[in-house]
Amino acid sequence: MPTIKDVAKQANVSVATVSRVLSKADTVSEKNTQSVLEAVEKLNYKPNALGRYLRTAHTKTILVVVPDITNPFFSNVMKGIQTLANEREYDVLVMDAEHAHFDTMKCFDMLEQKQVDGLIMLTSRFDQQTLIDLSAEHSIVLACEYLEGTTIPTVSIDNVSAARKMTEYLIDLAYTNIAHITGPMETVLGIDRLRGFKQALQARTIPVKTSYIQEGDFSVDSGYNVMFKLLAMEDRPDAVFAANDEMAMGAINAAKAFDLKVPEDIAIVGFDDIRMASMFTPQLTTVSQPTFDIGQKSMSLLLDLLNKEPLTQSQFVLENTLMVRDSCGHHLKTKHDKESPV
Amino acid sequence: MPTIKDVAKQANVSVATVSRVLSKADTVSEKNTQSVLEAVEKLNYKPNALGRYLRTAHTKTILVVVPDITNPFFSNVMKGIQTLANEREYDVLVMDAEHAHFDTMKCFDMLEQKQVDGLIMLTSRFDQQTLIDLSAEHSIVLACEYLEGTTIPTVSIDNVSAARKMTEYLIDLAYTNIAHITGPMETVLGIDRLRGFKQALQARTIPVKTSYIQEGDFSVDSGYNVMFKLLAMEDRPDAVFAANDEMAMGAINAAKAFDLKVPEDIAIVGFDDIRMASMFTPQLTTVSQPTFDIGQKSMSLLLDLLNKEPLTQSQFVLENTLMVRDSCGHHLKTKHDKESPV
């Protein structure tokens, strides 16, 4: 494995000259540039990244911590991050937080150990004070979830208003007994979507029934199980808003198991618009998040941080859109109307 | 940011001593060990990984190249890799190959530049000779796809026999006009599954109709489009075997668009058993691959390579299992039988 010294010897110049032609054709004569290039070619020289990193004190690598890489929502965000990262010649290290051996401190250490230049967190379930302290010295951005009262750059959608919009839409379709399967109550996501749900009901002076609010954990199974509870109630809801698509799918399958038709007998909607949402039967009415853009924007923000560019703002909220498909029964409800009420 | 020198000064010992207590409590006196530890604590010292890496010439980081991180099949394999990697204190770098800016050479360079210790490839679509050359000097393992006639360690399932098994099962259910939606014909996966399909027909002396073999590209959309072609034929097939679940779902949706009931009017089966397969309506009959295990086994193999442990064999084929669910119509076909023919 040739080093820069070997190249220098081969090209009959000093290591400095070799380094200069390789980093930027700064001020090296045509002749020397040529012979260095030839030597590089001949020896098949690849600069050792570690040597460079140590000297320049950056690795051109960022770390992204993802709650569950298996979750299509996050893998889309990842893709957005990757795209911009690679374009800017950054590599991306992935850490799966759901993983049993995951130690929250480890990813912070990687920053301090200079192993990565920056950090994008796709979750905020960890010691927040540490994160805040760290962000004073390091480049960190939060995606999907935000942290109250900090200046850590964040990119997400407005989950409260999106959930409110979804709920209001159901109310407009004349559903009166609307239940909500929440996400885990220790996540901002879960809390915000529930808040939006409640706001919509209150705005329309519909009483909020606590029995209609059931906690799930964002998994298909939890959607299925919680739905069973709801369906077993004597005053069964006529519409269910699940806090994500996976739970909505679980809920729909539960309804099917109950011999209920969706949306004829009960409407079920989700949140996220994962790829399967439009493939499912019935096609899922849901809130579409710009996952790819969230990833890309996070990376773009991180890049700004890394380049010490002044940030004009720190909280970026991206647009979401209501995807009206079949599972809400809008076609049933509006068949006598001239126009869809959306 | 304190360095090892600062710690040494603080603890009143040499840097060597500090390094010694930190790497392994080799032969440092109780007293010094103690004061070093205290100094580390007091200064909040984190060893700079780059310095260490440069010296020790390994990064404890591996690279995995994945065709599409968004594809649930691969993200499961990734999870398997991650799990073992983290357990053994390795970090994992991800590279998305479908990404526009992806340069096949780049991942090879990362090996040569000492940026990563090893490489797991979840695809074999790239210059194979380069890969073979490289594997002589570096630690590389291939997952999911194999390469004929090399000694590069590989872990996958036997796609030929799995596809044959699936097809035979359809034949056993008395379907006679069976079509196959293949994967891309430049992938080993696509080729092998087609081969298995043909083998099954030939073994039962059923003629292989070329019009029943249509190429897709593993995407939902291609499954949908290709299915339209098949359904438009005058001698429409009564069963369709798609080379992956996503195309099977696309095909099912196409059938629905044709007002055909699955499996009553036409049976459609897939391959891979992605998470959605059992959530779909109808539930997908498919071949289950041990994705997590594939990932874990690949990582385990890579670890062996890295530790220069002798490999007993280089091609590992893992078990697959036929998941009989609803989309193949087995319950319709066997309602008069006493037992399921599986």
Next chain:
DNA sequence: TTGATTAATGTAAACGATTACTCTTTGTTT
């Protein structure tokens, strides 16, 4: 008591790049 062995530590040389600084050499200005 002496020489040999061992344990504990320190000194300094790597690792492979980048880059501040210095030194020629050449070209320009007056």
Next chain:
DNA sequence: AAACAAAGAGTAATCGTTTACATTAATCAA
């Protein structure tokens, strides 16, 4: 022609570790 500036290239310090080797002190056998 002298003085100065600029261009091109080399020397060596540096980044933060690890570790081979040297050194010292202490223990032990004869």
